[in-house]
Amino acid sequence: MLELTFEGKSYQQSVLGPISLRIHRGDRICLLGPSGVGKTTLLNILAGLDTEIRATTTGPSRELRIGYLFQEPRLLPWRTLYQNLALVGANRERAAHLLGQVGLAGSGHRYPDQLSLGMARRAALARCLAVQPDLLLLDEPFASLDPERASELQGLITRLLDQSPSMAMVCVTHDERDAQALASQSWWLEGSPARLRVAGAGRGAAAEADSRSGLTLLGRRA
Amino acid sequence: MLELTFEGKSYQQSVLGPISLRIHRGDRICLLGPSGVGKTTLLNILAGLDTEIRATTTGPSRELRIGYLFQEPRLLPWRTLYQNLALVGANRERAAHLLGQVGLAGSGHRYPDQLSLGMARRAALARCLAVQPDLLLLDEPFASLDPERASELQGLITRLLDQSPSMAMVCVTHDERDAQALASQSWWLEGSPARLRVAGAGRGAAAEADSRSGLTLLGRRA
Amino acid sequence: PLAAETLPALRLSVLQYGTAHWELDYIQREGLDRQQGFALELHPVANLPASRLALTSKTVDGAVADLLWVQSRYEAGAALLYVPFSSRIGEVVVAPDSSISRIADLAGKRIGVAGGPDSKGWILLQRVAAGQGLDLAASSEIQYAAPPLLSEALRRGRLDAVVTYWHFAARLQAEGSARTLMPLSDLLVELSLADQLPVLGYVFRDDWGRQNRELVDRFAAALRQAKQALTNNPDAWASVRALMRARDDRTFAALQSGFVAGTPPALDDERIASLQQLLLLTGTAPERVMPSSLFYREHP
Amino acid sequence: MTTQSRPSGWTNWVALPVLLALWMALAFALDSALLPSPLTVLQTLMEQAASGQLWHHLGVTLYRVAVSFALAMLLGIALGFWMGRSATVNAVLDPVLVLMLNLPALVTIILLYVWMGLVEPAAILAVVINKVPNVAVTIREGARSFDYKLEQMAEVYRFSGRQRLWDLWLPQLFPYVMAATRGGLALIWKIVLVVELLGRSDGVGFQLHMAFQVFDVSAILAYSLAFIAVVQLIELAVLQPLERRAHRWRHPEARHA
Amino acid sequence: MTTQSRPSGWTNWVALPVLLALWMALAFALDSALLPSPLTVLQTLMEQAASGQLWHHLGVTLYRVAVSFALAMLLGIALGFWMGRSATVNAVLDPVLVLMLNLPALVTIILLYVWMGLVEPAAILAVVINKVPNVAVTIREGARSFDYKLEQMAEVYRFSGRQRLWDLWLPQLFPYVMAATRGGLALIWKIVLVVELLGRSDGVGFQLHMAFQVFDVSAILAYSLAFIAVVQLIELAVLQPLERRAHRWRHPEARHA
């Protein structure tokens, strides 16, 4: 579904080393790594936000719909939650439904600045689900949330992935338990410049997904 | 050291109910509660940012020095980390030392936008320690951090509190393990409008602190 | 007379409160234009540059202009036909109690000059002073500014003398805040030029004037009629008074007599030569002086 | 730090009466035709209004201001936006912008009048040419300080052009647009004055200069104040409500005015 | 979205030659004294420069522009800042601001010249009074859109007044200050022209007016272009480097121009 190969990414200093990866439909990947290693940078590249590095999509030529939960909420502060969701194509009904699912029922008319950070992050998650993405990119979806809320959302995402088996997910997390619960594979970013290391499969629905998984990982020398 | 009583805080809707609390020197408090309940609102009030509600300081009349780690980094984006730290009074040497302690050695000349979110949060923590506060307010200090880094910083904070026993701390967290490790008391915010509920003491140095602790909690009816 | 719409139109730009407006308004009001077989169309403008712009952009056929400007346009390749309007150059006025009584007294004084260094009155004054061995520009403090500001400065004693347009001078005198040191037309005599030279005129683009010679003739005839009426018949002024913005009767009288005094005699060869001489005196190179064909002569 | 979300109603009505009283006192003390008292000016205003002069000239001027304002804002915003977004476009066009910005109004007005004649389109065009660079310079700064994080968000979620414009860019440009609007209205009116002075036979500018020729300060003030009253009306009836609406989303601690 | 952090050097030098060529062609085609060719203008410029006239008048005007610019920016920033920060102050002063903003330059200039005489301070003061409201209107918008989160941070960390000013507020005001500077320099120069025209005996405005009297477009353009060249120099030598410096912190994806 998505193929990506590049020699490296650097700002002032080199951040990512040479990486080559492939994501298939239905892949459930958790991306782990220490703070500052380059996880967000990699997600941005996958989302097509890097002007130099472009991933190529394979399979049906239709452009990939991407749902990206950024590390900060990135809601439009001058639009209410309903409006923010409407901007990605969710009508009022669907928006209300999604907000209810992330525990924000009744907050649709509020502006992002009137929310707590955790609430704003959940609203951003709702937006990211609203696009019915082919590829779901989640940058620490459960940060700033209490454990109950976090597991609730975990359940929500798992259900969603189960419902649409062709949806792929890459989820950044620092919590191995999240990784276990959500993903069928784990990717580790390590070192400086960072290399990608693939790790064992998770549990549950993951096993099945794993068999189809075609992640290729070439830690090539530059 | 700090006393606070108020009838409630509301924006459009009521957020906090009547609360009355007292913080003593050396108190180590963890503040827990679901997302959106009003933890940040309470911290802001403690920090004196609310224009309507003022806490009164007791004891030596000198104004309290407060170190507040906001939920977002809130660094000045147009100043390097060194400059950001210099603005709160840390000279170059001390700034370098502090940055080193939070794992940002060598990043002093970078601008906040050149950091990952986790790095920016750590830089903000360094700033908050730089003022040598009497009262340390931490809003989820370990979000966006990998477990190793998180426990490293936990160690750092514990050491700091041990070194200056008169420093008080209120730390918002969602992780009971953090609460256990850091604090001698836990406060719970629950309900809507939220009430404060005090819970059992933590472990370690907490026990001793606990005996001195004078938190008074009056869940008064309005 | 023919019906108005079939009459050939003559478009003139006119300063709303300019002195030319007085006689033009009279022409229109009395229907002198229709009597002469043309329709006078007035385009009021707020100030001199606007009037010049209107002419240059061919929005109007003619405008009032002073001789030096016409000469400079000629040098720039835009020849203009010059129909005499007035011989009033302007005046040098001083405070009523001023000790200045001769040109020589102006040395070292603060002098305000309307219209800038190119203003002809100022150039002539300097010429005459130079004849008396006085370099005015060097020995006095010169302030160029808009005429109303100069009037006000004189009233407040911030200037010792002002070289200004005659109607500003007339108003100052009528209200008692100035007296005339000398009319600048006296300077012409000192420079041994003909008296009453028309230094202001109605100007038309030369090529247009040649194609519409007859129209210009009719206009000149209407002008003559109007001037005669205004000179000989004080009642004729009644309808013009609204345009004169005279605060009181004294001002009105001063403006009225000032206007009449400025009516120039018709041009003949000698007077045209004198005008050309004037141009030479104000610094025009001899070979670039406007040819006499550009000065309008009435048919006898 | 003042944090009240909206000051009480009286505050709007303090300064003008005070100013009026000051003016009155000063006029009384000076007793000169050069500073007529407010009453004299009011009287002149009434006279001009009664004769229909005021409405005619004010109407003509307002029409010119409105047309050229609309054109100048449209073009200026487009140009400023383009230059703010693209460093290359900016580098190419910046010298032209500096040139146009500092070309004296007089020059454009004269050239246009001379070429096109003293016609209405020349007047309007002259104003527009004079104003566009000013708007562009302000808007450019706004377009330069867009939040790149929201930009990335819009990229990922494939915002349509219209969505970017209305939901992403305009809200960020809003303060700059307001600054350009307020400063622009004032500037345009001042240029219109010059334009009318040089080549039109009606409008407030024409009246003002005629009044200047005869030093009729009371008429000058009457016409100026008539226009200012209209702008004040626009400010209270359009701009301020618009501003309040547009600032609704702001955190109350941050909301001012 | 253009993302190059700095466009290559040639880009700055495209537009002016093109413009020049256009002008040349147009002048050649029209062959009218009303649009002199660049060469004629250059020649006039050289003559004026050789005679010392240019330097004298340009110098005088630049002096006036500089002094009144400095004063107007200082006062305007202070006023705009104050009004942007406090809703009450804003409500009280806003009507006065609208009044001052829309008072025609002519009115202030005349009144000041009449009261203070045709002196230099009157000229400078007239320009300052005309410009301050413009700066204030722009800066006010900036002060209104300050980030309250950083404000709270500064509050908690007890930033001193100086720190707030330099490290918190000015960086946020920067784009607004730049807009006010660019627009302001242009506006001030235009007002100085009027001021010089009405009551000074030197300066570019005076010269322009003289040239205008005789429709000497070539001299008009020569003097205008001389001033514009100075502004262009300021732009390249001061404003743009300043801007690059001030934008250094921006994320490269967001950095333009």
Ligand SMILES: Nc1ncnc2c1ncn2[C@@H]1O[C@H](COP(=O)(O)OP(=O)(O)OP(=O)(O)O)[C@@H](O)[C@H]1O
């Ligand atoms: N400026 C505001 N205007 C209106 N409502 C607000 C505002 N700020 C906060 N709130 C509301 O107050 C409540 C408490 O917010 P607060 O930020 O204190 O939550 P929190 O406990 O810190 O949550 P989190 O764990 O998600 O950070 C939320 O319901 C939020 O919607």
Ligand SMILES: Nc1ncnc2c1ncn2[C@@H]1O[C@H](COP(=O)(O)OP(=O)(O)OP(=O)(O)O)[C@@H](O)[C@H]1O
């Ligand atoms: N705009 C930038 N300019 C310079 N350096 C940058 C920029 N953005 C990121 N970096 C650097 O790239 C590295 C990786 O950043 P990234 O945001 O991808 O980290 P991360 O793995 O997401 O960390 P975290 O878990 O803290 O979010 C960091 O060292 C950071 O300093």
Ligand SMILES: [Mg+2]
């Ligand atoms: Mg990250």
Ligand SMILES: [Mg+2]
């Ligand atoms: Mg919070």
